[in-house]
Structure formats: structure tokens, C-alpha cells
Amino acid sequence: MSKGTPDKLDIYRSYLIDEQPLNDTQQRMLEQYRRAFALLSAGYFLQQAVKILISETRLSMPQCYQIVRESLQLFGNIIDSDKEGLRAVQIERLKQLSRKAEKAGDFKAAARLEDQASKLMKLFEDKMDLLNPADFKKPTTVIFTNDPKILERQQKENTSIQDTDFEEITDLE
Structure with missing residues (x-):
């Protein structure tokens, strides 16, 4: 269920999650959402799914596009899935x-x-859980300067930088 202002898909989410009852009109709409999602899941492109829905439901093209979009919101966006x-x-x-x-x-x-x-399903592969060293590498640019004005400017722009006490060593013996 979404937080804040409820949208029209919340009644279907309530039905799917909490088994809240639907009226006949809502039940027919849910079947249309399921059909749209099933078409996309079967590998049909968005436009193909819309054409099939138009022929099956006799609804207009904008209505079918809306059903497909809302089915993706309801069941998950398979088009943009990983x-x-x-x-x-x-x-x-x-x-x-x-x-x-x-x-x-x-x-x-x-x-x-x-x-x-x-x-x-990778049933023929041996599973090896090795750490990838590239996951631990973080490219960093380090610039050294002795200009105090740059440090002061960075301290003003970035509040996470804190000044600490230090001891200046002049003799390196």
C-alpha cells in the first residue's frame, strides 16, 4: 500500500496483500491488469500487448495503454527489470x-x-563465492596544496570537514 494519498491501485494491492474483497467491476479490471502483465511476461513488446488487449477487450488504445502502465505499477515493471x-x-x-x-x-x-x-539457471556451474577486488577500489583524486584559503573555502562548502588540533613540527631531526 502506498503512503500518503491513496491511488486507485491501492484497492487492488489491498486485495492481493490483505485479501480485501473486490466488487465485480474491480474484479474484471484486475483480470485485465493480470492479462496485460502476462503478455509482457510472455515476451510481448508493449505495443504488441496493447494491440492484443484492444482485440480482446474492445477498449480504446489509450485505455489499453493505461491498463498496461498500471499493471506494471501493480505487479512490477518487467520492462525496466534487471x-x-x-x-x-x-x-x-x-x-x-x-x-x-x-x-x-x-x-x-x-x-x-x-x-x-x-x-x-546456472545449474551446470560450480558456485564460487569469491570477493571481487574491483568492488573495493574507489577511484579518488587527491590534490595537495598549502594554500589556507582553499581549506577555508572547503570548510564553508562542506560541513563534514572539521578542523582538529595539531602540532607543527619544524625540525625533522
């Missing part, structure tokens, strides 16, 4: 295709599809 999310979608797609191939009697294709899904 590499792992896209991998999970592809794995499910390969599994679906494998089941279809198996039902059709094409066991070689089903085995190839399962093999591809297994590779995406």
Missing part, C-alpha cells in the same frame, strides 16, 4: 515451450529447451 528478472522470465518461457514440445511428442526439442533453461 538482468536477473529477465533471466527468470526467459527460464519460465523456455519451460513452457519445453512442455508444449513434449506434449506434441518432440522430445528432442523439449530436451534442448530444458537444457537452455538449466544453463540460464
